[in-house]
Amino acid sequence: EAQVTQNPRYLITVTGKKLTVTCSQNMNHEYMSWYRQDPGLGLRQIYYSMNVEVTDKGDVPEGYKVSRKEKRNFPLILESPSPNQTSLYFCASSTGAQAYEQYFGPGTRLTVT
Amino acid sequence: GENVEQHPSTLSVQEGDSAVIKCTYSDSASNYFPWYKQELGKRPQLIIDIRSNVGEKKDQRIAVTLNKTAKHFSLHITETQPEDSAVYFCAASRWDSNYQLIWGAGTKLIIKP
Numbered sequence: 001e002a003q004v005t006q007n008p009r010y011l012i013t014v015t016g017k018k019l020t021v022t023c024s025q026n027m028n029h030e031y032m033s034w035y036r037q038d039p040g041l042g043l044r045q046i047y048y049s050m051n052v053e054v055t056d057k058g059d060v061p062e063g064y065k066v067s068r069k070e071k072r073n074f075p076l077i078l079e080s081p082s083p084n085q086t087s088l089y090f091c092a093s094s095t096g097a098q099a100y101e102q103y104f105g106p107g108t109r110l111t112v113t
Numbered sequence: 114g115e116n117v118e119q120h121p122s123t124l125s126v127q128e129g130d131s132a133v134i135k136c137t138y139s140d141s142a143s144n145y146f147p148w149y150k151q152e153l154g155k156r157p158q159l160i161i162d163i164r165s166n167v168g169e170k171k172d173q174r175i176a177v178t179l180n181k182t183a184k185h186f187s188l189h190i191t192e193t194q195p196e197d198s199a200v201y202f203c204a205a206s207r208w209d210s211n212y213q214l215i216w217g218a219g220t221k222l223i224i225k226p
Contacts, residue, residue, distance in 0.1 A: 044216070048213065102157075
């Protein structure tokens with residue numbers, strides 16, 4: 001089954017404790033990205049990757065890191081999480097750049113206390 | 114940079130009536146306009162998209178219209194049904210570059226029985 005998976009789905013952590021949210025897709029997609037979703041703000045892009053070893057900042061990259069060592073995986077790293085990073089996070093992938101259907105993962109609900 | 118405004122933020126319609134959601138964009142070079150539907154607790158999914166070389170696109174009860182001169186595009190849902198209740202997001206981008214998708218803030222559509 002073609003899909004985008006994320007782990008964990010839910011995470012409660014404390015300020016400053018490094019965490020990684022994994023994202024994997026099995027559709028051989030070139031393009032992957034991370035979004036955060038907050039009430040009233042819609043979807044805001046954090047980082048995106050056009051291909052392996054190619055990443056770029058989105059709208060809200062501060063406090064986040066990403067890596068794209070393999071085509072299928074695109075982990076999101078929070079080196080020192082803060083309460084303002086409490087949000088719902090979505091990973092997405094597509095065959096090309098932004099102008100193609102984005103396939104979203106199921107989301108990760110992160111709470112930072 | 115591009116800015117996308119979406120209205121209304123909440124729309125309540127009687128089952129069977131039509132619903133219209135409108136988005137305006139600022140970058141006249143934008144040429145790809147998708148609409149995503151996000152049901153409660155689910156991931157966003159593409160429902161329809163349009164590129165700037167056409168003015169209208171239909172898929173059963175859903176249609177999107179594009180007015181390039183006025184820089185706005187709209188989602189039309191006819192004969193609304195309970196399963197149409199969701200949050201709808203519009204977005205805009207330039208398909209011929211790496212420019213990112215810029216998202217509207219979303220419209221919560223409520224279908225009243």
